[in-house]
Amino acid sequence: SAVISQKPSRDICQRGTSLTIQCQVDSQVTMMFWYRQQPGQSLTLIATANQGSEATYESGFVIDKFPISRPNLTFSTLTVSNMSPEDSSIYLCSVELLPGQGIYGYTFGSGTRLTVV
Amino acid sequence: AQSVTQLDSHVSVSEGTPVLLRCNYSSSYSPSLFWYVQHPNKGLQLLLKYTSAATLVKGINGFEAEFKKSETSFHLTKPSAHMSDAAEYFCVVSETSNTGKLIFGQGTTLQVKP
Numbered sequence: 439s440a441v442i443s444q445k446p447s448r449d450i451c452q453r454g455t456s457l458t459i460q461c462q463v464d465s466q467v468t469m470m471f472w473y474r475q476q477p478g479q480s481l482t483l484i485a486t487a488n489q490g491s492e493a494t495y496e497s498g499f500v501i502d503k504f505p506i507s508r509p510n511l512t513f514s515t516l517t518v519s520n521m522s523p524e525d526s527s528i529y530l531c532s533v534e535l536l537p538g539q540g541i542y543g544y545t546f547g548s549g550t551r552l553t554v555v
Numbered sequence: 556a557q558s559v560t561q562l563d564s565h566v567s568v569s570e571g572t573p574v575l576l577r578c579n580y581s582s583s584y585s586p587s588l589f590w591y592v593q594h595p596n597k598g599l600q601l602l603l604k605y606t607s608a609a610t611l612v613k614g615i616n617g618f619e620a621e622f623k624k625s626e627t628s629f630h631l632t633k634p635s636a637h638m639s640d641a642a643e644y645f646c647v648v649s650e651t652s653n654t655g656k657l658i659f660g661q662g663t664t665l666q667v668k669p
Contacts, residue, residue: 471657480645480659481599496656530599532657543589544649544657548598 444547461531466511561660574633578646587649
């Protein structure tokens with residue numbers, strides 16, 4: 439099945455700084471998704487990243503705060519900008535697997551656990 | 556708009572007894588439904604999915620779920636709980652086809668007592 443490598447796995451950052459999270463997939467995928475999981479909460483979709491076009495953001499998330507790049511069909515980055523303690527969360531990337539790539543459905547990276555101090 | 560409600564935030568069972576995690580959904584379309592498991596400090600793992608084929612879906616690790624349209628439910632069951640099943644479980648509905656947006660329930664923490 440397709441493997442997603444996400445890094446860093448965790449980081450502790452100072453408020454006001456930015457962190458870029460990378461997501462690498464070993465198969466070509468059309469759509470990649472970025473989710474946030476706040477402490478003790480469920481997952482919320484931040485945005486959908488399609489190769490060759492601007493990311494589509496969900497309500498409550500804006501490009502200035504969470505810029506996304508999608509330079510090719512196997513890679514994407516999410517940047518958390520001008521961080522505050524409220525940004526402390528787990529950030530996960532996800533892709534949709536198609537028949538032949540493994541279990542048909544959505545698979546997730548192992549996540550980036552971000553703590554802002 | 557789609558939504559999903561997990562009826563129990565916390566479920567506690569004894570090892571070897573059945574597991575029932577309840578999930579109700581709301582959808583204007585024929586939904587795709589999933590159950591994911593998240594072990595502490597681990598990533599999300601897909602347990603099973605329903606995509607309008609058989610209403611009884613078998614997943615990994617002995618879990619299964621039954622899609623009941625009349626009850627708008629997709630409850631997760633396992634005949635006999637194992638200590639390693641202790642984790643957070645998420646019921647998930649996929650929004651209209653081709654958007655890829657997943658809507659997560661709030662999660663159910665499964666505790667398995669020896």
